[in-house]
Amino acid sequence: MNWKRTYPWVGLLLGAVIAGSGCSNTTDHGAVSSTSPSASSPDDSSTVKPAAERVLKDALGHEVKIPSNPQRIVASYLEDHLVALGVKPVAQWSVGNGKSVQSYLQKELYGIPTIPSDLPFESVMSFAPDLILIDSAEQVAGDKYAQYAKIAPTFTVGNGVNNDWRQEFMTVAEVLNKSEEAKKVLENYDVKVKEAKEKLKQAIGNKSVAVLWVTEKTVYVPNEHLSSGDVLYRDLGLTVPEEIKEISETAKANWNPITMEKLAQMNIDYLFIVNSKGATKEQILKDPVWAGIPAVKNEHVFEYDRTSSWLYTGAIANRQMIDNVLESILKEKNK
CATH class of the missing domain: 3.40.50.1980 (Nitrogenase molybdenum iron protein domain)
Known part of the structure; x- marks a missing residue:
């Protein structure tokens, strides 16, 4: 099978084999709050023509x-x-x-x-x-x-x-x-990105960052230009590990498998793990293959489970990822 798009649920269903009215009025994700149409009344508003x-x-x-x-x-x-x-x-x-x-x-x-x-x-x-x-x-x-x-x-x-x-x-x-509402959502997103990018630049400079999706049998890395890779490297301007660059040159899926040999060689300073393995972070990192990764040596590893937004993409998913990155890295730097 030629699985081009990687949906995050595939690992759950195939033993971790991959393939890709209104809402809440809160504004933490930059969404537009919903409105409900008012009932018609006999005043002048009743003469307004409905949208065609x-x-x-x-x-x-x-x-x-x-x-x-x-x-x-x-x-x-x-x-x-x-x-x-x-x-x-x-x-x-x-x-x-x-x-x-x-x-x-x-x-x-x-x-x-x-x-x-x-x-x-x-x-x-x-x-x-x-x-x-x-x-x-x-x-x-x-x-x-x-x-x-x-x-x-x-x-x-x-x-x-x-x-x-x-x-x-x-x-x-x-x-x-809703084009005008969408423009506002993107404007708010860009403001958040700019602020986060500046904070991260001050905190870790050019240190490399990666997210790895760990399933029962396979470890996946994001495409540099898609999904969470797009957020980390294009939006936040974080340094891309060479192995992810190499894989992204030919990969078309959001998430792509990496061999254990390449994983062991990865030069990652800050590592995010999306854990779909059914094991704790500590159990995962006990495997010797992880031992040489700088982030593991220096305890710069942050774990999120499969219910997080890391495997998805969109204004809301991306905002949550940015919050995760800021919270994890800045908290680590302030220890």
């Missing part, structure tokens, strides 16, 4: 009639974007019969029923959606698009497998007629 239905061309060239005010949106694996815009979907992405969800979004998605990640037609129909947003072209290969389009207007957001999250976010916002 729009026709937008999706990533595959389909001209899609977008409802003026969709209320029942299915947008599997795009929930980060919706929540950041103050929108709740009618169903949320899941795997394993609903056992695994995007845990980092559950405060905002509490009570939202789950839908299987492969979007079976019957499951989609059961939610009676008035708009379906598809993450990537891969999800509607063959005649799938036509089948979804029979259920509700269907808009494919990206034509690639790993789409640029900012572009993807702005596309979702355009479809939902």
Whole structure:
């Protein structure tokens, strides 16, 4: 199998074999707080014309009639974007019969029923959606698009497998007629990035940083340009270990396996571990393969579990990652 996109749930299901109304009014993730339409009243406001239905061309060239005010949106694996815009979907992405969800979004998605990640037609129909947003072209290969389009207007957001999250976010916002709100979310994100970048530069200078996803049988590193790699190296400007640079030159997935030999040679000064192994950090690091890594020698290793946002991407996921990096490294420096 040629798994191009790496979903974080694959390790849970395949023994760690990889393949990729409103919300809370809190502002810690820079999201737009939700609003509910007021009931009609006999004053002048009742004469305001409702938003018109729009026709937008999706990533595959389909001209899609977008409802003026969709209320029942299915947008599997795009929930980060919706929540950041103050929108709740009618169903949320899941795997394993609903056992695994995007845990980092559950405060905002509490009570939202789950839908299987492969979007079976019957499951989609059961939610009676008035708009379906598809993450990537891969999800509607063959005649799938036509089948979804029979259920509700269907808009494919990206034509690639790993789409640029900012572009993807702005596309979702355009479809939902929330482009101005999206611009504010990105502006707030950029401010957070700038402040964090300055703090980290002062704290650790050019020291190298990496995140490794440790599963039962395999260790994965992020693509330098995707997912958490994009946050660490492009946004925060942290130094990329040479091994990750090398792997990223040819890798297309968000997360890519690294051999134990290369792992043992990695020159990482600060290490974040996303632990899906079912063992403690101490048990993992007892393996001699880790002994030569500078971060392990100097006890600069920080652990997060699979419920964190490190395996995802989007404005909310990335903000949480940045908070994790700041909290861990600055706390370590202030000891």
